[in-house]
Amino acid sequence: MNSDVQQINRFFSKKRFRLTLIIVILGMAYVGASIGLGFQTHSLLNVQDGIAWLIQNFIPNEASKGYWNEILQQLFRTFLVAVAATTCAAIVSLFLAIVGAKTLTPAITVSWVIRAFSSLLRNIPIVAWAMILLFSFKQNDLTGFLALFFMTLGFLTRAFMETIEDFGTEKVQALQATGATYLQVIAQGLLPEIAVALMSWILYMIENNVRDATLVGLLTGTGIGFIFNLYFKSLRYGAAGLVVLSVIILVVSVELISNLIGRLLS
């Protein structure tokens, strides 16, 4: 009995010791990283200053009402570009994923090549994409479209590939045993089964791309990101606030729509 109590005490003190150790290590890592970056912790306590500044300066005033037309137009363009980029990338990456998934691939080398390719696309920073594309395709919507397209292609190929691999080989084998061809297996067995998962990935990517389109626009000088940068750097904060507000409304409504579709799919 006594030894039981001792054992329990030892268990808990060991657990507490481990927790303290983790906290101390993380704390030291925090301090080290702060010094390395030159980050002052007290600025974390001044977060409300930023919010206050935001509320003070970004409230759209009378003068910024004149910008509504331009903002809405650019917002709409940005949204369309994000959707188009996601859809095109989804189509291409579905093919790549089917050919590259370990369960369906014609040769394992093909699978590795596609894996490496998608990893490369995903990990090249969006800044590099934007700059290279800007240099060749100049300042227009196509540049933003292509930058989003490449990033999405890399991401969706991996996501689709994992979805297809989760599907397993049993059903594929069962269909093959009935004499179905490769294309029939994919069209009749695989796609209907994974359609819901693919759909939710696509919706997630659209949400993400609408947000990222702002960054890409800022870098390539197109769409909503460009006009935010323009207003912000020319100190027209009211108009910039309007841009932020419209981005919030767009992103939240895209999120709500995709949640609704997700509920209908479940």
Added chain:
Amino acid sequence: MIKPENQVSIPTRIPAGPRLSIPLRFRDRRRVTILLTLIVLAYVTLMTLPTMIPNHFKLGAALVSFTENIKIMFLQPHLANTTFVTLLGALGQSILLAFLTTLIGSAIAFFFALASTRRLAPTYLVLGIQSFMAVIRAIPTVLWVLIYSVVFGLGANAAVVGITFHSVAYLTKVYADSMDELSPGIIETMQAMGLKKSAIIRQAIIPYLIPSYLSWTFIRFEINFADAIAVGAAAGAGGIGYQLFMSSSFYFNFHEVGVMVYMILAFALVLEIISYRLRSVTHQ
């Protein structure tokens, strides 16, 4: 077998209800939703694509110059305006930025998640925090950093606070979602045993949460690394992103961009290996 003379036959009854029947496959809600969504997406895409290409645009020339630049970037990387050591330092700075923001973000988000999980918190708190976080998530990270660089001045403070904002909003949602998956029976049992909330959190929620906590935090670290680069370029917050921005849009030197992209890819490879190991550890 003897057949009866008068066969008894039961008249088949016509099923009650409307005669007009919709084919079964169109009554499937999922099928209709997927079809409709696909049609809308295809329509939007087909309408947008032709309008994106500007007038007098030479696609051929653009593609040639694009492949040319890609070739320069990947096949002939060398440095001109900076040294390798400077770049290594800048990469380290970006990594530190990503690490620090993930650390602060996950610590803050954990408490917000506790306050916004349906297992522990009242409904009004859940709805309030979740919608507040949705609004913060909706603003892109770069805008946060730009806004804070006006308040705090350009530099590490603005970058850290700006990226942390988005991390907290993101992590709060995913942590709260994974806490919601915990079966309510466990918490009810512990409450019936008379345990306090703090004990429930320490003994039931945290041990249950650790695998998904680790994997989500790691995913956020990867996102933050990408964000740190983007923020360095778009908001001048330093790190490898700033160097990337300088050499591509000031010096137009794609040889140098190639070196930086290779450095970033090398680190991304390390991250991918870690995430693979992490997945195999947490799946056990």
